[in-house]
Amino acid sequence: MRIGELATKAGVSVRALRYYEEQNLLAAVRSPSGQRCYPDSALDRVQWIRQLYAAGLSSKKIVELLPCLDTGVSTRATVTLLAAERDRIQAQIASLVDMRDKLDTLIAAARTGAGDPGAGGGPGRRAGDRQA
Amino acid sequence: MRIGELATKAGVSVRALRYYEEQNLLAAVRSPSGQRCYPDSALDRVQWIRQLYAAGLSSKKIVELLPCLDTGVSTRATVTLLAAERDRIQAQIASLVDMRDKLDTLIAAARTGAGDPGAGGGPGRRAGDRQA
DNA sequence: CTTGTCTCTGACGTCAGCGTCAGGTCTTAG
DNA sequence: CTAAGACCTGACGCTGACGTCAGAGACAAG
Numbered sequence: 001m002r003i004g005e006l007a008t009k010a011g012v013s014v015r016a017l018r019y020y021e022e023q024n025l026l027a028a029v030r031s032p033s034g035q036r037c038y039p040d041s042a043l044d045r046v047q048w049i050r051q052l053y054a055a056g057l058s059s060k061k062i063v064e065l066l067p068c069l070d071t072g073v074s075t076r077a078t079v080t081l082l083a084a085e086r087d088r089i090q091a092q093i094a095s096l097v098d099m100r101d102k103l104d105t106l107i108a109a110a111r112t113g114a115g116d117p118g119a120g121g122g123p124g125r126r127a128g129d130r131q132a
Numbered sequence: 133m134r135i136g137e138l139a140t141k142a143g144v145s146v147r148a149l150r151y152y153e154e155q156n157l158l159a160a161v162r163s164p165s166g167q168r169c170y171p172d173s174a175l176d177r178v179q180w181i182r183q184l185y186a187a188g189l190s191s192k193k194i195v196e197l198l199p200c201l202d203t204g205v206s207t208r209a210t211v212t213l214l215a216a217e218r219d220r221i222q223a224q225i226a227s228l229v230d231m232r233d234k235l236d237t238l239i240a241a242a243r244t245g246a247g248d249p250g251a252g253g254g255p256g257r258r259a260g261d262r263q264a
Numbered sequence: 265c266t267t268g269t270c271t272c273t274g275a276c277g278t279c280a281g282c283g284t285c286a287g288g289t290c291t292t293a294g
Numbered sequence: 295c296t297a298a299g300a301c302c303t304g305a306c307g308c309t310g311a312c313g314t315c316a317g318a319g320a321c322a323a324g
Contacts, residue, residue, distance in 0.1 A: 004270060014271085019312060033320055035271060055231040058310075074242035082242070086235040089228050096225045099187040103218040110206035110214070136300060146301085151282060165290055167301060190280075265324100272319070278312090289302065294295100 003028075003036045010046040017046070023059040025049050025066060045070075055089055135160075135168045142178040149178070155191040157181050157198060177202075187221055 007014045020026040021036070026045055028036035048069060052062045061081070068078040139146045152158040153168070158177055160168035180201060184194045193213070200210040 002270080013312075015312060015314085018272095023311095031320095033272090035320075051227070051231055051234075053311080054227055068242075069238070072238075072241065074238070079239060079242045082235055082239050086232055086239065089232045089235070093225055093228045093232065095183070095186055096221050096228070099183055100218055100221045100225065103214055103221070106201070106204075106206070107211060107214050107218065109204060110200075110211045134300080145282075147282060147284085150302095155281095163290090165302090167290070185281085267323090269322090270320080272317100274316090275314105276316105277314075280309100282308090284305105284307075286304090286306105287302105289300105291298100291300075293298090 001038050001040070001042075003038070006038050006042055006046065009043055010050075012046060012050065020046070020049060024063050025059065055085075056092065057085060061085065133170050133172070133174075135170070138170050138174055138178065141175055142182075144178060144182065152178070152181060156195050157191065187217075188224065189217060193217065 001009075003014050003017055007017055010017075017026065017036075021028060026038075026042065026049065028038050028042075031037055045066075048066070049062060052065070057065075064081055065078060065085070068074045068082070074082065133141075135146050135149055139149055142149075149158065149168075153160060158170075158174060158181065160170050160174075163169055177198075180198070181194060184197070189197075196213055197210060197217070200206045200214070206214065
């Protein structure tokens, strides 16, 4: 498939796909005229890339991990990297959970009438999505 | 206290503190000669700011929320903002937990032999910090 | 053949949260 | 008094993941 189609399917911009190629995250076969041609597997690949970016990894880290994600084969070095990123993500989760709880406390305080005139909320609990 | 002391205590750079002031996140009384003078409460304030940055909020969002965090008083607008950020953070947590689990799977597969799909999920588990 | 849409390669623009350098002032120890 | 830091205000630099614009080729449809 061509770049526009992949972009639409993956929900990213054409520019982003070209950027991924530039960063060696995503390869494409070229047609004789130079147009990029992607296999279907590229869609999964792009979604991996997006999720890794969303988890706070840089292009450099991702390019080191992708071969392992592709083949499932890990060297000791990549396992080390995987573990390091996992631990970083875990710490990030802990930090976010902490902040979420702080915000919940503030929201609860606001709802139970502390402060704002007209915030007569009564018992206004949020949905019980306490677990991450 | 002066800016250098606050920076040291808070573990941030002097430049960062000046930036926070520029963004209206942190106020300082000025000495006659123009030097910034911070109250002790500024330390807590800076730590709030750091944590909010770490949770992915922008200066703009933080400046909208800080008055509420200071006074504990929330208007309807700030409660809406708080709730929106809470939900964003919750979604981010979910995304990170998902990625953490994916990485754990890969790590486990690598540990239980030459990594390959079909990974037998045998022993070699990580410490049981499954919950966020 | 022409039109419209898609694609190509540069290459500069953006935005946030600071780092860093320049040139001058303030404070404090000796 | 003087030297050494700490502090001041600009103001430019940096990084990463793209956005955007320019100018030109590619390709199916009528």
